[in-house]
Amino acid sequence: MPNDALRVAAIDLGTNSFHMVIIEESPEKGIVEIDRVKDMICIGRGSISTKMLDEESMQSGVAALKNFLVLASQHGVTRDNILAFATSAIREAKNQHEFLRRVREETGLKVKVISGMEEAEFIYYGVRNAVKLRATNDLLFDIGGGSVEFVIANQEGVKLLESRKIGVARMLERFVTVDPVSEREITLLEQFFSAEMVSSVEAAKRLKVKRAIASSGTAENIARMIHSMHGRESEGSLNSSSFTRSEFERLYRTMIPLNSAERRKMSGLDEKRVDLIVPGLILVNILFRMFGFEEVVVSDSSLREGMVLHYLQHHSSSRPSSEEEIDIRRESVYELGFRCNWNQRHSMQVARISLQLFDTLAAEHGVDEHYRELLEYAALLHNIGTFISISSHHKHSQYIIQNGGLRGFSPSEIEIIANVARYHRKSPPSEKHPGYLALKPKHRHAVDVLSGILRIANGLERGHRRNVERVEMVEKNGVLVLRLSTQFEPEIEIWAADQLKSLLENVLEKPIAFCRA
Structure with missing residues (x-):
């Protein structure tokens, strides 16, 4: 675990089940889930009407919490960073103090009983993330x-x-x-x-x-x-x-x-x-x-995740305040990039060029503005597959994006991002590929356009020297000429982009050429 990382465990003692989530927070990687566990204790069994926790349930609850604490310790969570909140069943039980005393004596864990309004507030923190x-x-x-x-x-x-x-x-x-x-x-x-x-x-x-x-x-x-x-x-x-x-x-x-x-x-x-x-x-x-x-x-994400986020807002200088608006999509993309040791400078340059190409070619491709954001995220993550292997890293990128736990995206948006990243090199989109075929027709067309743009943007950053500062398009005699404002002569960038332009040419049904502005 990095020296600047903080690990926190949050335990939710609910009416039906006890849950624990363990997270690690660091300035670069953000919040990463380390482990989670659930035990259906049913502490509220019979207590709704009697307002009394029964002996069997209390014993099971204490045993579950002991196991949770062992797991948290094995993951390097200190006791000071273990949160435990009890909700409805324990909140209403007449013998709640007896159960909480047993928990404290047998595990050392101090459980806080929260109100329904506090519970709702923590749920909000969790869901918005x-x-x-x-x-x-x-x-x-x-x-x-x-x-x-x-x-x-x-x-x-x-x-x-x-x-x-x-x-x-x-x-x-x-x-x-x-x-x-x-x-x-x-x-x-x-x-x-x-x-x-x-x-x-x-x-x-x-x-x-x-x-x-x-x-x-x-x-x-x-x-x-x-x-x-x-x-x-x-x-x-x-x-x-x-x-x-x-x-x-x-x-x-x-x-x-x-x-x-x-x-x-x-x-x-x-x-x-x-x-x-x-x-x-x-x-x-x-x-x-x-x-x-x-x-x-x-x-x-719900109560226990909200517990963690609320805790981090008061114990971590890198987390925004509870009132500060969070761009969870962008934050999540950056976290995944850092977890995969991405080349951030290269990825951000490719993303910047991709968006310029999307904008300057808007009249030609006619793709809805909503896909512009997805193109940016695909460009930021297109190379993260090198974390697994350089060989076929475009396919590894697709897999990581699909399974990387990106937050704030619908499943279809994640699939679009993953497919665009997958087709930034090598073979073009094909209905022989199950992931591409599973997309709706309008999403397949968007992937065709976006991956074509990403290929060219990647080519224009071939030398990893951030040479291209701006891209504009002019049409001459039916040819889409992309004029490049650069710091140095762009021979290597134009050579690479020429090798990668055929997909977008086929989609737009027009030839593409490059020149220095």
């Missing part, structure tokens, strides 16, 4: 075991924080008595959810919320089941993926009539959520109905 918030307001909701947190926020900050006692374990214990769930129990749950969400719905209408972002195990399980129903693999992160109202309704109609044994066979469903998913599905159905959303975006 994983999904790019918009200028318009978004609704963030996190479905826990004991409570559900609602946050309305945009890229400037929080507009509303609410916590409601409608978590899935609480609702399962209170309302669901038969398996499969009965129509009467569904109606009771719907009525209870609706009554509890009135103020959030009114605020969402007043603040003109258009999009929903969900962060929780329930939401991820729903997304994985939907992916499975569509025959899509979803073993990795689902961050910034989404599911539509119609996709959800199809899953809902399939799942609700099933009993627990039948639900257990559903691909994508965590075995320990077989019963909890029932009130979860009913809740999400009501959310779609009351808020009028047509789509829900998934965030894989």
Whole structure:
């Protein structure tokens, strides 16, 4: 671990499960996840109505925390940098002090019990570091075991924080008595959810919320089941993926009539959520109905990630303040570059030239402005595959981008960036390549254009001397002439670009030539 790196572990003692995430933060690499672990303790089992944590659950909880601390120690996390927050079930238990005393005596860990509003605020910190918030307001909701947190926020900050006692374990214990769930129990749950969400719905209408972002195990399980129903693999992160109202309704109609044994066979469903998913599905159905959303975006970052980020804001000089706007997409790209020991100066020069080419050729390629940003990120990351091997490094770059945990991008955007980087050299895009073929037709066309531009930009930085300062295009007799403003004679740059221009020529259906301005 570098001397200037800081490792932090955050433990979330939730109603259903205890989670721990371990991260490393350093000035260059930013935040890197080292490990994460989950144990479905179900500390809230039976305590929703009795307000008492049972003995078995407390013993299991202490044992899980002991294991977490051993793992944190093995990863080099000091005790001073281990955070532990307890939420709804422990917060409401009459014997919470007994459990917290045992934890402290047997593990040395001091657990802080946080309020529902604090929980909502930490969730906001976590989500905004994983999904790019918009200028318009978004609704963030996190479905826990004991409570559900609602946050309305945009890229400037929080507009509303609410916590409601409608978590899935609480609702399962209170309302669901038969398996499969009965129509009467569904109606009771719907009525209870609706009554509890009135103020959030009114605020969402007043603040003109258009999009929903969900962060929780329930939401991820729903997304994985939907992916499975569509025959899509979803073993990795689902961050910034989404599911539509119609996709959800199809899953809902399939799942609700099933009993627990039948639900257990559903691909994508965590075995320990077989019963909890029932009130979860009913809740999400009501959310779609009351808020009028047509789509829900998934965030894989939530409370514990927010705990870490909040901690780092007070313990790391390199992190922005909580009120400072974060460009998570750019930050994430730079972090991945640093993790792969990128040549930053070369990559930034290639990106700068790529954007100039995109702009000066805009009338020729006609690609939507949205793809300009993706071109820049592909250019910044085009060479990171050399971290694995120089040979076929374009293919390694594609793989790293696809699996590097980029934050703030939708899955389709990551695939576009990865494909553009993959085609910056060697063979051009081809429908024989599964990754390219899987793209939508409009995305394939964008990849054709962007990778053609990136090839030329890479050629114009062939000598790694940042010679090209500006690129402008003039058309002469049907030829697109790219005029280069340079510091020195650009023989090597023009020679290299000439070798790489054929893809863009084919896409634009016009010849390309180069000259010094």
